[in-house]
Amino acid sequence: MKVTRRDWLVWGAGATAGVVLSPVPWKLLGDTSIWTQNWPWIPQPARGPLEVKASACTLCPNGCGLRVRMAGGWPVGLAGLRSHPVSQGALCPLGFGAHQLIWHPARLRAVRHRGGASSWDEARAAFVKACSEGPVGIVDGFPGRAASSVFESFAQKRNGAYRAVLGPESQALTPYEAWTRVPARNLGFDLENARTIVSFGAPLLDGWGTPGRFSHLWAERAAGQSDPQLRLIHVETSLSTTGSRAWRRIVIRPGSEAALASGIARVLIEDKLVPARGPMPLLTLSQAAEQSGISADAIRELAHTMVASQPVIAIANDDNPAIAALNVILGAVGSRGGIVQRSKPKHSTISTADLRDMRAVLIDSSMPWEFVPETRAEVFRFAAWDGGPTRADWLLPTPALLEDLTDMPTAPASAIETYAIAAPLVAPPTGTLSAAQFLAEIDPAAAPVEKIIRARCDELLRGRAGTVHAQESTPVTNIATAEKLEEQLRNGGVWVGEPPRAAALRCDLKEWPAERPSKPSARSSAWAAPVLPPLATKLYEESNLLQPVPRRNS
């Protein structure tokens, strides 16, 4: 058969039409585009067995409950743990990206001495030498942990000082120490039973205390209601998130919180809005009005509004004694919906000794990077991440979130006593040591963190009080051994103590406290870690939701 030119053209046209009408080109196009989207340098999600574990967040002292999704042994997602009695399933925005911090480029992986490479042996030798030459100060950001006991006992043995640095939530409770003789760490705010909350600059909806606690209360009892069950009155100097969402917003001159508190207290006493419970403020109403920048009538109206829906509590953002005294006048100290004693005071050697007198200062990784000790001593700073320029002589790498065994005592502002354990879910990088492990190596007689945690579980069991909240609630009396209690807590359970007895707190305020400048906390209520998870750029840079935070990730 002779193949003609016409046959070639017919076959060619037929083949072309056939290919076009078949799925082949579309399949090739699809495969090509899939292929081009799977270049070897495009990261692939983790593979491996999936599991969900419960733990506690250790980035700040609030210790929110964590639900950790793991794939192939690595954490791939964090969410709040609904069974946690205080955080109630909420996390701060940065907590949702915190599992990435393990891999943060600023992760400290080796010992550094004044900017150069060094080793643990050299750091240990330098610290031992310093201990032999003079007293040692140890600074702790999350007091009350098992590691804190290690620090405290080490400092005591070496004639040193153990200093706990409190956040603004705890600092706001410090003025009551002198009037109630109860340490601030045993006091809490009973927000759940308050009907009116007057916040003097405390960012209640923006990073104050445990994120889920007040958010839940506000959402259920106040949000969008013209006459809410929970009245939030926010006093501030410039518009904040809390102010924009508050039931009422009061704008005052910067630094005049004490004057306004004095003015309100004077109206409360003069107008007999409260039974006489304390001394008359030194400022007159007109002086308070002049200093705060709002009229005397407005202060009077505010005082009447405050007591219209009781219990009422005032919350400061620092250790302002005038605001604490206002709570005394309001009868909020030792009463339901006010300042309550959540736990019994325990012996402690927390000191206010001057760090300038120390030969060496050890700063635990729980302290925010911004903290700079006022001292010329040799500074040994433990940290999981390098937060930028630092005054420390030694930078010592520690395990990060989810890598270390630590216990989490009661959150700073909580009204109920809690105890949780964050068990390590992934192995820390080689060459990292926590400050407690470092001290235990130097003083082999010191009890390790594991042993202290076991002893605390044993103590809780012997106390026969409280309940362990996990997927189900179990009274401590139904738990047979300390080992079982510890196991439950290591698996994400939270021990919750008995509700506070408000009447057990007695307050004795003889004179209205002298006005003095407020002392801001060394720990802000904003996120305190030295670096942010990369996903934080969604908040700070890829949107205009929050203002960039200077001095972080620099």
Add this chain to the structure above:
Amino acid sequence: MSARYGMVIDLDRCTGCGSCMVACASENNVPSLPQASDRTGLTPMLVRRISNGKQDESRREAFVPILCMQCEHETPCVSVCPQQAVEVDKATGIVMQMPQRCLGCRYCMTACPYHARYFNWWDPAWPAGMEKSLSPGVAVRMRGVVEKCNLCHGRLHSAQEKAAGAGKREIDPADYVPACVEACPTGAIRFGNLADDNDPVSQETHSPEAFRLLARIGTEPKVFYKSKEPWVRALADGSGAEVKRG
């Protein structure tokens, strides 16, 4: 039975904390690149701050989480896509974006009245080792394609797999909750099946306080908002002559 998944976002409850934004990015393996800005970043869930325009004590602010509105009627992105890379899933009502088909023309971004679509300007990248923290079940999208919220479709797949494993055709609603809904500390974002009249979220869409963004253009979004504040509702409708963006 086909579902119509949607949301009701109570703006009176939103505190603008941003948890939904970070949880969304974490769940969906959205990269966080140092060169990204508020114009070039990927924020499938974006919380915007709005105000009533006053500058004195009467100034009020609110926060509006913006995500794909899952338009039901004449979905603008579907009609303009030359690649059929966008379609409304008949079974769920979710507006699906298929990055494998997308050629990056960005017509859909122009067409979207809600600015809820984002372009991948760069290859996705994470610091060394951090790829181990990526969420399994969600493929990483590459440079040159458009992406948006798909109501955490990976979670829907997981719920469907779980239901299939148990021999059921319908998923348990508790198994399918998008990351932003799970993360919201005030319960402002609620998720449900709008086709089910018994679903509380579906019932909430009939509340007199419920509204949809730019309702007048008739795209019938399946994301509803709620607020008692008249100035918020006026701004949402695009008729807020007396209010300004904060």
